[in-house]
Amino acid sequence: MSAKKANGEAVPQKIEEKLYQNRYLVDAGRPHVRIREYAEPSAELRRLVNVCPAGCYAINEQGKVEVMPDGCMECGTCRVLTAESGDIEWNYPRGGYGVSFKFG
Ligand code: SF4
Numbered sequence: 001m002s003a004k005k006a007n008g009e010a011v012p013q014k015i016e017e018k019l020y021q022n023r024y025l026v027d028a029g030r031p032h033v034r035i036r037e038y039a040e041p042s043a044e045l046r047r048l049v050n051v052c053p054a055g056c057y058a059i060n061e062q063g064k065v066e067v068m069p070d071g072c073m074e075c076g077t078c079r080v081l082t083a084e085s086g087d088i089e090w091n092y093p094r095g096g097y098g099v100s101f102k103f104g
Contacts, residue, residue, distance in 0.1 A: 024098065035067050045087045047081060049065065
């Protein structure tokens with residue numbers, strides 16, 4: 001049930017609340033998204049920190065881009081953005097693992 005404003009209109013759900021509805025089965029030790037080795041992060045790789053809707057990419061204290069794909073929604077955005085640069089290896093998780101979307 002969604003919250004309502006004083007005028008009776010439904011309050012739109014925040015994206016974080018919607019994402020929280022999803023469930024993930026992590027394939028421990030077998031990440032389906034990996035960053036290939038690099039000396040300096042490319043512009044495409046740095047961009048993933050801001051564009052991944054699940055926040056799987058981050059810049060660590062050494063200025064390196066890291067990926068933690070446990071909450072990945074398998075949208076493919078990072079795969080498309082790095083198609084030319086080849087910065088990442090991307091595969092679907094093995095059967096039974098990965099995201100389960102909750103609709104409604
Ligand atoms: S596939 Fe989508 S959700 Fe998963 S890591 Fe890439 S951008 Fe993020």
